[in-house]
Amino acid sequence: MEQCLFCRIVAGEIPAEIVHRDENVVVFRDINPQAPVHLLAIPTKHIARLTQPEAADGAMLSQIFSVIQKMATIEGLDEGFRVVTNCGDNAGQTVHHLHFHILGKRCLSWPPG
Numbered sequence: 001m002e003q004c005l006f007c008r009i010v011a012g013e014i015p016a017e018i019v020h021r022d023e024n025v026v027v028f029r030d031i032n033p034q035a036p037v038h039l040l041a042i043p044t045k046h047i048a049r050l051t052q053p054e055a056a057d058g059a060m061l062s063q064i065f066s067v068i069q070k071m072a073t074i075e076g077l078d079e080g081f082r083v084v085t086n087c088g089d090n091a092g093q094t095v096h097h098l099h100f101h102i103l104g105k106r107c108l109s110w111p112p113g
């Protein structure tokens with residue numbers, strides 16, 4: 001997936017402020033943060049979105065959520081935070097590599113826009 005922006009971040013071809021990296025999961029700060037803490041947690045493997053068959057890999061999703069839990073502690077999000085994945089055009093997905101937004105350190109309204 002040479003053209004995929006997030007694959008290029010995983011490969012180190014595009015700079016990003018990476019806060020966690022292991023064999024299966026990378027977490028980095030969003031370039032256009034929507035909250036004081038705005039991280040993106042992604043699988044190192046290219047999966048376009050949550051409805052792709054490869055995203056049914058429960059072990060991978062479990063690992064991502066385990067890392068999200070760890071990052072919430074490290075970033076001091078004990079007063080609350082939100083995890084979001086935008087899946088497809090109607091949800092406003094702009095980067096077609098599965099990613100989970102982690103937003104925190106401000107009050108977040110509901111329902112979302």
Ligand code: 5GP
Pocket residue numbers: 005014016017028029030031032033040085086092093094095096
């Ligand atoms: P989506 O709209 O697909 O759910 O979210 C994509 C996110 O990726 C957006 O929040 C956007 O700000 C972020 N983003 C886009 N390009 C880059 C980049 O080059 N570096 C980083 N760190 N984030 C990016």
Ligand code: ZN
Pocket residue numbers: 001004005006007008045046047096097
């Ligand atoms: Zn990719």
